[in-house]
Amino acid sequence: MDIVVCIKRVPAFGAQVPLTDDGSAVDTRHLGFTIGPHEECAVEEAVRLTAKYGGRVTVLTVGPQDAGEQLRYALAMGAHQGVLVDTGTTELDPEATATAVLAGLADEPDPDLLLFGDASADAGHGQVGVRVALARGLPVVGGITGLDAENGSTDGNGDAAGNGAVSLRASRDTPDGTEVFRLPVPAVVAVKEGLNLPRYPTLPGRLKAKKAALRTVACDPEPGGLHTVGLRRPADDRAGAIPLGRGADAAPAVVDVLAELGKV
């Protein structure tokens, strides 16, 4: 089963998100970058699925050259190859991002599965997977917290080892219970944190990833219809830590708080 995982380079911030002076963007000068937790789960799942059923994992990102760092992180986790769709440093809207993803996929063999995080960790639009699925005429499901392959249940071509065509069984939790989907391949699936516990990259994995060649595709997509007007921080109304007391004297206050939270 060949899988493409789409990931996004996002800033890693603390409790407070620093903004540029004009409020147009996150001030990333002193921030590191990472991929969001949903996407980490997507990479982990892809690595596990190919370990189980064979096939290759391609990680694809859209963004600046520096996003190669995130591709290499995914390679260190066990992905096999990386594609960087270089769109420069401008933040793209979801339509343009989807266009860029499609451009990156154009020269790749058609995968059995396209994995996305349910939404990016910074913008959180949650649109790109759906747009890519639509453009390629593939079935799509989001919010997935359980995923596995099922042999031969749609067209019967899958072999016992899981190679060849299979179908997918995907599930997600809702307040009313668990929804289970069966999808034919190829398909698009957007997954959520909780799907698995992503591994840490190993040292040999990092070294291998460092040496891996990334395929770079240049792309300058037309902007879509969604424009960011500006960013502002919510008013800082957090109360901060309130000491409830010291030692045994604090016990009644702790009980009150737990009662308030409905835990006791």
Next chain:
Amino acid sequence: MTEIPERADVVVVGAGIVGNSVCHHLAELGWRNIVLIEKGPLPDPGGSTGHASNFIFPVDHSREITALTTDSMRQYEKLGTLITCGGVEVAREPERVEELKRRMASARAWGVDSELIEPRRVAELVPFVDPDILLAGFWTPSVAVVDPLRAGALMREQAIADGALTVSANTAVTGIRTDRGRVQAVCTDAGDVETPVVVVACGVWSPRIARLAGAQIPLTPAVHQMMDVGPIPELESTGTAIAYPIVRDMDALMYERQSGADLEIGSYAHRPILHEPDEIPSLEAAALSPTQLPFTSDDFDPQLEQALELFGSILDRPDAGVRHAINGLLSLTPDGAPVLGPSPEVNGLWSAAAVWIKEGPGVGRMVAEWLTHGDCEFDMHGADIARFYPHQRTREHVRARANEGFNKTYGIVHPREQWESARGRKLSPFHAREREAGAVFFEVGGWERPHWYESNRGLLDEFGDRIHERPHEWDARWWSPIVEAEHLALRQRAAMIDLTAFAQFDVRGPGALDYLQRMTMAQLDRPVGRLCYTPVLTPGGGFRSDLTVVRLGEHHFRVITGGADGARDRYWFESHLPADGSASLVDVTSAVCTLGLWGPKARDVLAAATEDDVSGEALPFGTARWIAVDGIPVLALRVSYVGDLGWELHAPFEHGQALWDAIAEAGSPHGIVPAGIGVYGTTGRLEKGYRLMGAELDGEYDPVEAGLALPKVKAADFIGKDAYLAAREGTPAATLCTLTVDDHTSADGIARYPQGGEPIVTQGGERIVDRKGRGSFVTSAGPAPSLDGYLLMAYLPPEFAVEGTSLQVEYMAERYPVTVARVGRTPLFDPEDTRMKA
């Protein structure tokens, strides 16, 4: 935010290990109104204390740092926050094996038990290490890990329990109010605290806080990368934080240590990554903490391969992942040493910064003693904030040297090694001539000083058989046999030496004499025109400095001191000026150049260049007079640090080159040569047994021990007098001696030359320790070309301070026989001083 007192005797800013320790020791010393302000939350406010690797290797080549470290270990242990795990520094390269041997000398000199071991033994101690890529190990069983957050919390609690300390966490310092250069109050977002003393213990933020008072703390935040790799079953199964010794992979500039189920890997090999104190993210904006910045993996990747080479057996596992990786911030200074003590820029502002976990508690104790008594148990001159000249406090200088110094953290640094960056900052007026003569420049206090002259290479033929080549590259590094040739030319004819790096202060006013009398040990109430060498003592009676004072008028003196300690001395003298304004001090260093002229032909040379009478009757030893040299006004001081006839010629700076040319021309018929500081500071000095501040002389030794007690004690009171009187009454615990090396031949059959810092041991190989607990070590080492020998100086306890006693010096893990040649100050060369006083 907390209620904050309106007044305090001292405000300490920063609740890392240093700030907590300062508070604790101030409380122990009886301070009762201490306020500790911390911007972050407790117990981990987010500074470097919270993310440090927390291990302690006690051995350092610096005595000062080793003393601070071993004192800190005692404190951590007393607080129950120390776990001894042992540690081994391993060598992959032959040069590192030599360095480990050199570390053995430092371990023995400072009294730390260490041992050189085979790779096989390393692998026994740390079974995951691949011994096949190692050549040797340096094993120190007392290496430990500590919990500085817990230690700090306990220190605070004790001080609070004593009723001495108020802690205000989550409180930001917004300003430091000063008036006429003196601290008045610390302003915070929780209110102002009036105080005469502020201690800045803010780690990487220290420059920012000091700037609020208009002062500089010269350090820069810099990155030290580390990562945790795990889980590793072999480590996890120990069920403890650390069960195996810590490994310092010295040639890879890395360390590896167990941290629970993980192996922590730290590096000092990556490119220097410097930050700005103002750009460190706030606690809220930081992803982890303000001093744990995003890991930049590109910088670390080359180290991964080296980690895998050494620890492949546990790191090359599919289940062991990189669980945590940071660019941790620490503080780097221009010379790598801490920045401690009273700021020379603002009265009442103290620095306790650029301190590692391993030194934190000891630094706290020293700073608290210093605040209380004016000095402290350990000599802190190498860490004194006043050591920096103004140009060395600039951002550019700090960054240049930090950039160069970072990779020296685990590097092999020769004791004479010179900096490459920020050079050429101060040039004497002789500089152009010196360059023409092929000077090899060493730096002191920013000054470029010739150490020897390549143009004198021809002298090697002239003095050939009296000069000793150094066959081992390490011994010969940053040295030249030309130094010995210049020395012999001086002793035979005459030499001129650039001494412009001297720091010089003019002290004037009706109170000048009384003021200087109070500052110095020697009697300065002498006729105009007399000059006087004098120790300057600490309140505790140790050496603060030694220098020359010239009486130029009834109320006018010139203080001349070494370039290495000029900035410290200026601060010391300025901070003790009389409050009534009866004496003033002007730093005239930049106005004066100094040319030393010495040798048996010196008088002939000077006489040929001046119309003034420079005979022994007109200008006897120990006097100063203005003369004209080729029309240049020159203050001639009949004094010598090399023990030959001659003068220090002090002239207005702008006349310097003309003075040089006049002396060179007058000296030419007499075969004068330019000579470097190698002669002045080492060979000439050692033959004459002259002591050097920072080598033989420091705060831990007194004038009686140094052999510099004077026949009479002046009636005037002076700093350190009580302690000096007490020292004169007792028998010294140790006496400074000059020793000769009897046989230089190593086991390899080549001659080796100790460089200084090595332990002196008994014939049986036992350490020699005096009754104050101080080990005997080589304070200075160098050739004595006129005596055809090699001299060492060392303090020895009475039972060994006997001329003719046979002892040994340990150098590069071998022992060489030495003999005590002189006890006390009488020189080995020309003991009657007939040449100098001719």
